[in-house]
Amino acid sequence: MNKYSILEVSRMLNMPASTLRYYESRGLLPNLQRDDSGYRSFTDADIELLQLISCLKKTRMPIKEIARYVKLVNEGDETISERYEMIKEREEAVYGQIEELQEALKVIQTKKESYEKDR
Amino acid sequence: MNKYSILEVSRMLNMPASTLRYYESRGLLPNLQRDDSGYRSFTDADIELLQLISCLKKTRMPIKEIARYVKLVNEGDETISERYEMIKEREEAVYGQIEELQEALKVIQTKKESYEKDR
DNA sequence: ATTGACCTTCAAGTAAAATTTAATGCTAAT
DNA sequence: ATTAGCATTAAATTTTACTTGAAGGTCAAT
Numbered sequence: 001m002n003k004y005s006i007l008e009v010s011r012m013l014n015m016p017a018s019t020l021r022y023y024e025s026r027g028l029l030p031n032l033q034r035d036d037s038g039y040r041s042f043t044d045a046d047i048e049l050l051q052l053i054s055c056l057k058k059t060r061m062p063i064k065e066i067a068r069y070v071k072l073v074n075e076g077d078e079t080i081s082e083r084y085e086m087i088k089e090r091e092e093a094v095y096g097q098i099e100e101l102q103e104a105l106k107v108i109q110t111k112k113e114s115y116e117k118d119r
Numbered sequence: 120m121n122k123y124s125i126l127e128v129s130r131m132l133n134m135p136a137s138t139l140r141y142y143e144s145r146g147l148l149p150n151l152q153r154d155d156s157g158y159r160s161f162t163d164a165d166i167e168l169l170q171l172i173s174c175l176k177k178t179r180m181p182i183k184e185i186a187r188y189v190k191l192v193n194e195g196d197e198t199i200s201e202r203y204e205m206i207k208e209r210e211e212a213v214y215g216q217i218e219e220l221q222e223a224l225k226v227i228q229t230k231k232e233s234y235e236k237d238r
Numbered sequence: 239a240t241t242g243a244c245c246t247t248c249a250a251g252t253a254a255a256a257t258t259t260a261a262t263g264c265t266a267a268t
Numbered sequence: 269a270t271t272a273g274c275a276t277t278a279a280a281t282t283t284t285a286c287t288t289g290a291a292g293g294t295c296a297a298t
Contacts, residue, residue, distance in 0.1 A: 007273070017274090018258055026256095037265055039274055058223045063256070084234040087227060094224045098217055104177045105213045112210060115203040126244070137287055140247090145285095156294055158245055182285070 003035075004042040013050055020050075027067040028053055030074045059094050122154075123161040132169055139169075146186040147172055149193045178213050 010017045024032050024040070029049065035041045049070070056066050069086050072079035129136045143151050143159070148168065154160045168189070175185050188205050191198035 005273080016258075019256085021275090022257060034275095037274075039265080052226070055223045055226045058219050059227070062254095080234065084231070087231045087234060091224065091227050091231060094220050094227065098220050098224075100177050101213050101217050101220070104174050105210065105217070107171070107174045108178070108206060108210050108213065112203070112206045115199065115206060124244080135287080136245095138285085141286060153246095156245075158294080
């Protein structure tokens with residue numbers, strides 16, 4: 001299993017090391033291991049989790065809610081249905097955001113066309 | 120021309136009066152008139168502008184940039200091409216946001232399906 | 239003339255969320 | 269031994285957008 005230092009991960013994912021520490025402190029990386037010196041040692045699974053976190057963040061999911069989801073994953077199979085509900089909620093939230101943006105887009109495009117008309 | 124007090128507009132658009140004052144202070148309502156007592160007197164054109172502002176805010180356009188656009192509108196026809204550029208930029212920005220959300224949506228839906236598969 | 243609702247300005251305070259920084263000190267590598 | 273990297277923790281910062289409070293003017297009605 002590959003191991004990465006915090007600086008390596010920082011560079012790989014283009015996130016400040018301080019952010020990675022912060023994420024761990026918020027419970028976003030519950031399985032992050034330390035080496036003999038107490039240094040954080042990221043695995044590929046941690047990297048993947050960070051990528052999922054990035055994705056969820058793009059949907060404006062709050063850190064706290066991401067932490068809740070990650071915690072449930074860590075608790076095992078009993079939490080599957082709750083996690084499934086969360087995912088469905090997130091899907092709905094994203095649909096909502098897309099729709100709102102599409103509404104706004106219409107208005108903007110109408111404006112744009114009005115500029116194009118009188119030329 | 121219809122005239123509205125700040126409280127009437129506040130109720131019509133469901134925005135706190137303090138927000139309307141704040142918007143004016145940021146240059147979002149450059150033509151807002153006052154009555155003989157110094158009270159703000161909103162016209163239908165002001166209302167329409169506020170609706171456009173709401174729309175632009177939904178696209179996460181910063182107040183400062185909205186103010187810049189409104190200022191240009193107020194400066195007249197010489198600024199048309201610059202405004203047109205701004206509108207096109209905003210359209211692009213919205214497309215970008217929608218695409219980012221759709222990317223995230225794919226990931227979420229894949230996760231959702233993985234929950235649905237093993238049931 | 240008094241009351242109450244509504245209005246004004248301006249400075250200061252708040253909110254929320256997510257980092258970032260600073261201080262202090264251990265660890266690794268050359 | 270020096271330098272670069274890592275640790276923890278609390279505190280400070282950032283961002284953007286308001287919101288609130290104080291002090292006081294206006295209006296319509298009583």
